[in-house]
Amino acid sequence: MPLRLFNTLSGQVDELFAMDGKALRMYACGPTVYDYGHIGNFRTFLQIDILRRTLALLSIPVRHVMNITDVDDKIIRNAAAAGIPIAQYTAPFEQAFLEDLETLKVQRPEQLARATEHIPRMVELIQKLAAAGAAYQTEEGSWYFRLAAFPDYGKLSKKDLSGMEDGARVDVDEYEKDSARDFALWKAAKPGETFWDTAIGRGRPGWHIECSAMAMEYLGESFDLHAGGEDLMFPHHENEIAQSESVTHKPFARHWMHVRFLLVDGRKMSKSEGNFFTLRDLLLKGYKASAIRLALISVPYRHQLNFTFDGLIEATNAIERLRTFHQRLVNGNFAAGSNPALQDAAKAAQTGYLAALSNDLNTAEARAPIFDLVRAANTAIDQQQLLVADRDAILAVLASFDAVFDVIQDSDAEPTRRALEWAEKAGRLADVAPELLSRESLTGETIDALVAERTLAKKQRNFARADQIRNELAEKGIVIEDSKDGVRWKRK
RNA sequence: GGCGCGGUACCCAAGUGGUAAGGGAGAGGUCUGCAAAACCUUUAUGCGUCGGUUCGAUUCCGACCCGCGCCUCCA
Numbered sequence: 001m002p003l004r005l006f007n008t009l010s011g012q013v014d015e016l017f018a019m020d021g022k023a024l025r026m027y028a029c030g031p032t033v034y035d036y037g038h039i040g041n042f043r044t045f046l047q048i049d050i051l052r053r054t055l056a057l058l059s060i061p062v063r064h065v066m067n068i069t070d071v072d073d074k075i076i077r078n079a080a081a082a083g084i085p086i087a088q089y090t091a092p093f094e095q096a097f098l099e100d101l102e103t104l105k106v107q108r109p110e111q112l113a114r115a116t117e118h119i120p121r122m123v124e125l126i127q128k129l130a131a132a133g134a135a136y137q138t139e140e141g142s143w144y145f146r147l148a149a150f151p152d153y154g155k156l157s158k159k160d161l162s163g164m165e166d167g168a169r170v171d172v173d174e175y176e177k178d179s180a181r182d183f184a185l186w187k188a189a190k191p192g193e194t195f196w197d198t199a200i201g202r203g204r205p206g207w208h209i210e211c212s213a214m215a216m217e218y219l220g221e222s223f224d225l226h227a228g229g230e231d232l233m234f235p236h237h238e239n240e241i242a243q244s245e246s247v248t249h250k251p252f253a254r255h256w257m258h259v260r261f262l263l264v265d266g267r268k269m270s271k272s273e274g275n276f277f278t279l280r281d282l283l284l285k286g287y288k289a290s291a292i293r294l295a296l297i298s299v300p301y302r303h304q305l306n307f308t309f310d311g312l313i314e315a316t317n318a319i320e321r322l323r324t325f326h327q328r329l330v331n332g333n334f335a336a337g338s339n340p341a342l343q344d345a346a347k348a349a350q351t352g353y354l355a356a357l358s359n360d361l362n363t364a365e366a367r368a369p370i371f372d373l374v375r376a377a378n379t380a381i382d383q384q385q386l387l388v389a390d391r392d393a394i395l396a397v398l399a400s401f402d403a404v405f406d407v408i409q410d411s412d413a414e415p416t417r418r419a420l421e422w423a424e425k426a427g428r429l430a431d432v433a434p435e436l437l438s439r440e441s442l443t444g445e446t447i448d449a450l451v452a453e454r455t456l457a458k459k460q461r462n463f464a465r466a467d468q469i470r471n472e473l474a475e476k477g478i479v480i481e482d483s484k485d486g487v488r489w490k491r492k
Numbered sequence: 493g494g495c496g497c498g499g500u501a502c503c504c505a506a507g508u509g510g511u512a513a514g515g516g517a518g519a520g521g522u523c524u525g526c527a528a529a530a531c532c533u534u535u536a537u538g539c540g541u542c543g544g545u546u547c548g549a550u551u552c553c554g555a556c557c558c559g560c561g562c563c564u565c566c567a
């Protein structure tokens with residue numbers, strides 16, 4: 001089944017395919033590692049992960065490159081303030097970022113590319129631009145892209161800049177430029193700043209040139225898909241196109257995907273608004289990694305997602321239902337045979353699920369048939385009409401659901417444990433929710449012992465004691481469920 | 493001001509020219525020692541407002557109201 005994906009460049013939903021018939025070559029703009037990643041960052045990376053996984057599910061091989069911006073003005077400023085080299089400053093944040101991806105089960109791209117490891121490629125590109133007359137150097141040594149040299153500028157973001165007057169807007173850069181809209185390719189080092197000594201002078205790369213150089217390095221002059229957050233569309237991606245196509249005279253990327261920003265409580269997330277959350281903030285508040293993942297992927301990427309704590313709780317509960325159902329299938333005893341009605345239900349779910357994902361990654365629509373199947377199967381189990389072959393068919397559907405959503409397999413304990421460890425080291429223990437601490441304070445063995453004691457009490461019909469134990473555990477976030485197949489407990 | 497997106501039940505949210513998926517939450521019921529889980533029933537004659545096109549619009553067109561984003565290297 002082909003994947004249809006909205007293409008910012010064409011302004012419509014186009015089929016996404018590998019133009020050379022081999023692996024689909026995609027480049028996704030990664031983080032600037034100057035701080036811990038926030039949930040807005042992760043919504044973007046998560047949605048790109050949905051794309052990756054959907055492609056895999058559709059048997060479309062992918063070669064995915066993501067940059068790590070480990071040099072920029074903020075990094076230089078912060079490292080200088082801390083009195084350490086920039087690499088020493090960025091390393092922990094890069095590590096934290098990769099760890100956070102793991103927490104959210106975002107698959108690693110085939111290739112990570114650090115800006116600082118590709119300076120020669122950027123210099124080369126700037127030289128080519130200069131040779132083509134599209135770049136110029138100012139007196140203090142910075143290099144700029146000459147916007148006038150690229151008439152197509154604005155084709156991605158559909159902006160018509162021709163009417164814009166030079167100087168109409170005061171630019172943040174202090175360097176003098178030919179035209180206000182010209183953007184930096186290379187920034188000359190100011191006294192005391194980190195710099196690279198290169199053929200085009202001493203300085204550091206501009207942000208945009210990094211992506212052009214690295215994308216071309218790993219994917220070629222022309223590749224299939226370029227993705228990133230909506231804010232990158234202009235000017236970042238527009239600039240990438242200008243730089244790249246001015247040199248190659250080929251389309252840089254054919255397909256462009258932009259993930260919309262999330263809102264928090266209806267407002268754009270920002271530190272000054274007080275609605276700013278890193279992934280780690282949420283883990284310390286006691287929310288599970290899987291719930292955060294589901295909350296951030298359930299609204300399709302082209303829509304604004306309003307992030308709320310209610311939404312997180314909703315996601316938690318939805319996952320719980322799926323996991324309970326999954327366990328029921330795995331642990332239950334079913335008679336041999338196959339029930340045609342359920343076989344059909346499983347097929348319908350699979351078809352509906354794939355169709356929704358293939359249709360511009362409609363994750364919201366994709367969930368529905370899965371839950372339809374859950375209800376049908378639960379009903380059948382209650383009526384003892386679910387047979388072994390049905391169980392297998394349904395498990396297969398759940399597996400393909402999890403191949404993209406990845407929330408049923410429970411691995412929430414590890415990220416939470418890691419976050420608590422980090423909080424201790426980082427002096428953030430004060431931010432840990434008390435409920436989380438009490439929930440984590442009980443070991444599995446302790447709980448097992450209490451559960452066993454309760455089961456015994458029940459056998460002796462000492463219900464007062466049994467309920468007492470259940471209540472005590474409940475207060476600490478441990479839920480006990482009796483079932484035909486025995487007692488099970490879980491951390492809420 | 494320019495560009496763009498959205499307003500669907502208590503909340504989140506999909507969707508189509510023919511009369512509204514799914515999730516969460518709530519209520520009642522079945523089951524249970526009691527719970528939990530699961531299942532059943534239930535919660536929009538209604539899809540921002542007002543017009544228009546149409547046999548028929550939530551879905552197309554227009555106007556208006558409201559919210560949001562981008563236009564400052566913030567994903």
